[in-house]
Amino acid sequence: MEIIVPIRQVPDVALNIRVNEGKVVEDGVSFVISSWDETAIEGALQMTEELGGEVTLLGIGPERVSEALRKGLAMGAHKAIHVLYEEGQTDSFGYAKIMAKVMEGRNYDLILTGKQAQDTDAGLTASMLAEFLDLPQVTNIIRFSDLAVDGMTLYRKGDHGTEVIGIKLPAVVTVNDSLNEPRLASMRGIMMAKKKPMETLSPSDLGMGAEELGLQGSMTEVLKFEKPESRKEGERFEGDETETVPMAIQKLVSEAKLAV
Amino acid sequence: MSSTDLTLDEQDIHFLLKDWLNVSRLSQYDSFKDFDQETIEMLVEEGLRFATDVVAPSRTESDRHGCRMEDGRVVTPECMKEPYRKGYELGWAALNASPEYGGQGAPASVGLAVNEGINAGNPGLSAHFALTIGAARLVESFGSEELKAKYIERMNRGEFNGTMCLSEPHAGSDVGAGLTTAEDAGDGTYRIKGTKSWISNGDTDLAENSIHAVLARIKGAPEGTGGLSLFLIPHTLVEEDGKLGAWNDVTVASIENKMGLHSSPTAVLKFGENDHCRGWLLGEENRGMSCMFQMMNEARIGTALIGLANGSAAYQNALSYARERVQGTHISKIREPGTPRVAIIEHPAVRYNLMQMKGKVEGMRALLYATANILDDLECLDQEDPLYEDSRMLLDILTPLCKGWCTETGIDVVRTAIQVLGGVGYTKDFPLEQMYRDIRVSAIYEGTTDIQALDLVGRKMTLQNGALFQSLMGRFSSNLEKNRENPQLQAAYQQWEKQCETVYEMAMASKEVVEDRGIEGVALYATPFLKFLATVAAAGFLLEQAVIAVSKLDQLIAEKAVKDSDLEAFLENNPEARFFNNKRITAQNFVDTIVPEAEALLAGAKSRNYGALDINF
Numbered sequence: 001m002e003i004i005v006p007i008r009q010v011p012d013v014a015l016n017i018r019v020n021e022g023k024v025v026e027d028g029v030s031f032v033i034s035s036w037d038e039t040a041i042e043g044a045l046q047m048t049e050e051l052g053g054e055v056t057l058l059g060i061g062p063e064r065v066s067e068a069l070r071k072g073l074a075m076g077a078h079k080a081i082h083v084l085y086e087e088g089q090t091d092s093f094g095y096a097k098i099m100a101k102v103m104e105g106r107n108y109d110l111i112l113t114g115k116q117a118q119d120t121d122a123g124l125t126a127s128m129l130a131e132f133l134d135l136p137q138v139t140n141i142i143r144f145s146d147l148a149v150d151g152m153t154l155y156r157k158g159d160h161g162t163e164v165i166g167i168k169l170p171a172v173v174t175v176n177d178s179l180n181e182p183r184l185a186s187m188r189g190i191m192m193a194k195k196k197p198m199e200t201l202s203p204s205d206l207g208m209g210a211e212e213l214g215l216q217g218s219m220t221e222v223l224k225f226e227k228p229e230s231r232k233e234g235e236r237f238e239g240d241e242t243e244t245v246p247m248a249i250q251k252l253v254s255e256a257k258l259a260v
Numbered sequence: 261m262s263s264t265d266l267t268l269d270e271q272d273i274h275f276l277l278k279d280w281l282n283v284s285r286l287s288q289y290d291s292f293k294d295f296d297q298e299t300i301e302m303l304v305e306e307g308l309r310f311a312t313d314v315v316a317p318s319r320t321e322s323d324r325h326g327c328r329m330e331d332g333r334v335v336t337p338e339c340m341k342e343p344y345r346k347g348y349e350l351g352w353a354a355l356n357a358s359p360e361y362g363g364q365g366a367p368a369s370v371g372l373a374v375n376e377g378i379n380a381g382n383p384g385l386s387a388h389f390a391l392t393i394g395a396a397r398l399v400e401s402f403g404s405e406e407l408k409a410k411y412i413e414r415m416n417r418g419e420f421n422g423t424m425c426l427s428e429p430h431a432g433s434d435v436g437a438g439l440t441t442a443e444d445a446g447d448g449t450y451r452i453k454g455t456k457s458w459i460s461n462g463d464t465d466l467a468e469n470s471i472h473a474v475l476a477r478i479k480g481a482p483e484g485t486g487g488l489s490l491f492l493i494p495h496t497l498v499e500e501d502g503k504l505g506a507w508n509d510v511t512v513a514s515i516e517n518k519m520g521l522h523s524s525p526t527a528v529l530k531f532g533e534n535d536h537c538r539g540w541l542l543g544e545e546n547r548g549m550s551c552m553f554q555m556m557n558e559a560r561i562g563t564a565l566i567g568l569a570n571g572s573a574a575y576q577n578a579l580s581y582a583r584e585r586v587q588g589t590h591i592s593k594i595r596e597p598g599t600p601r602v603a604i605i606e607h608p609a610v611r612y613n614l615m616q617m618k619g620k621v622e623g624m625r626a627l628l629y630a631t632a633n634i635l636d637d638l639e640c641l642d643q644e645d646p647l648y649e650d651s652r653m654l655l656d657i658l659t660p661l662c663k664g665w666c667t668e669t670g671i672d673v674v675r676t677a678i679q680v681l682g683g684v685g686y687t688k689d690f691p692l693e694q695m696y697r698d699i700r701v702s703a704i705y706e707g708t709t710d711i712q713a714l715d716l717v718g719r720k721m722t723l724q725n726g727a728l729f730q731s732l733m734g735r736f737s738s739n740l741e742k743n744r745e746n747p748q749l750q751a752a753y754q755q756w757e758k759q760c761e762t763v764y765e766m767a768m769a770s771k772e773v774v775e776d777r778g779i780e781g782v783a784l785y786a787t788p789f790l791k792f793l794a795t796v797a798a799a800g801f802l803l804e805q806a807v808i809a810v811s812k813l814d815q816l817i818a819e820k821a822v823k824d825s826d827l828e829a830f831l832e833n834n835p836e837a838r839f840f841n842n843k844r845i846t847a848q849n850f851v852d853t854i855v856p857e858a859e860a861l862l863a864g865a866k867s868r869n870y871g872a873l874d875i876n877f
Contacts, residue, residue: 018833020833025833027833027834027835027836028834028835028836029835067298067302070298070302071302071306074302074306184306184309184310184313184314184346184350185302185306185350186349186350186351187303187306187307187350187351187352187355187364187366188351188364190299190302190303190306191294191299191364193302194296194298194299
């Protein structure tokens, strides 16, 4: 089974992300593979371990994206494609178009990726890619079974239950992080990663002109980022409850405008 | 960052490996040809991730449950099993072991970085990994081909556990008084009889078998350490086909009921109670102590790491807590009504404690990583290269400094961290009380601090007519010559130069002390001298780092075209700039406050006070 896993490199959300003049400050930020995409890599590795075949990673972005691809290779993926892309702001539509171009002429049975990216939380790219490629799609899977090279059964998480869906391949599938626990890279995996093939392409290699890239190739534009206000310090009322409860209610009515 | 979870200072670790030590330069040598910068960075990142995600979750539980004896064998806490298995499966447990025998062959400095995380995550588990590698390396250095083939790879895979057995009930620091005997059985093996105590990980259910490296005296051999030989003794015999055979008459008599480090069982082992314990000689007869020193020196660096790893983790927890905990108003506004309360990090006394911890942690890291880097040089350099001999001498003199100072300082840092947290730091709701218990033994085992000090003043300082000490002073001199005019660090270098001179004067004065009061006069102040010399060495390394940091900060300011008026905001908002600036402040603070504190311990030596020798207790 040949699986392509598009991955996105995002700022490490464990760190304090700073915003300045409406933009995320990238200085000093470390980048990681979006966690849902790590789940997709693990899922793809499990599938190829069962059926054979190879996992190819696809990353789009500046030079630093190659680090994320190397990490995926260290986890066990077989090869990687890096579209070296410095165009700045690009929306899901723009990225899906680039991915569709990369897929042209390639042999694959499945495109498996995270249900959304950790930075934008948009969750649109995979669905748009499926449309561009005219492929069936299933999103947000939490399990797969009956694995075969021409199809499988997928379990899709919904708000009130789980949909069980049979799908024919090739297809686009996105994963929920409860699908699996991504493996950690082993030392041997890291040492082998740099020997694995990484194909580097530019947008022009894909035959894409300026009008298809960056904001020109996007349908939406992020005007600015804002950080949520930090929570105010709580207030403690000292005394027994006959005193403190009325004090708290008074405060809720006067400051939080709670109707009683 | 959290006041309870494990946080590692990855930024400082990467700075040391890349910008200060340039570890990737080792890739020019065959031994480390695959370790380029990108690979080293990924190894350290992923190794530390293993530490935080897999190892650290076992820390508290393994302390609460501890190891126990069941049917004469040690049972380790259940939570240790998964991180132990994954450590070997992923390759982090045998990072530095020889690739020829299934290890990963990474440079010592890279291994140290990953082990800093693993040790902070669970020092007992880290001890399992480190002792097994050390024992495997003894077999590699001194074992026959048959022993190598039979044991090393299985030890590097974690199937077999490794130990070092020196102490006996009546022979602790005085190893030469050991009573364990060995008698030639005439079939290439020796019959071993005796009791060994304080054996870290002396038995475990994490591995299938335990392989003990044991010092014993062959019948008729001289008394003292010169008559000790080194033996490999498996708990269970290993057959020719690799299968486990009969029990080798090694009895686990008991495990100690300790203050901390409950995830590492400390055993009393009895060899040959039934007269059928077989041992295999490692190295030559009566050369056991010098063979064992290979493992002891590695273990001393490994034990020093406990000080750094746990000190650093405690500092990170305290720093996080100080940022979160709101208490009291700012001291400058204490009389202004309605002044809001502030996080305790705003209080000068708390800042003093945090600064002390930060300086000491970075000083420990500098000393240890520099030492590991020397180990790497020794691995790569030709023995005929003059740098080889210089590096070997530096390693020899730095080893007791690392062990003695880093363990004592780590304990001090954890103590200060508890002070920052106040009452809650004393509770089991936070990890610091456990760290305080766990770390305490580091200044005791693998040679107490005082033993390290005696090794320093009684042996290392005098060896080869003081050549080792001169080698260290030579490193200080070249640092001074190269950097003393650095405009941003001139004051710090001036201060440090005086401290280096004091070191030299104190060392030279030891001859007079011997004349005046005999060798016990020197021994009396050996430990304060070790602490002072170690802080001076750490200060020198921190200053070298500061020179690099100020240069990088200048580059960054130029690249970003930061105006003077915007500098404060730039240092606040750019994490890299803030890190570089803090390196300068930390180095200056270290020479101004931490080295003088250690120097003050020598006041008695300077005034030639021998009260401790004169008093009639």
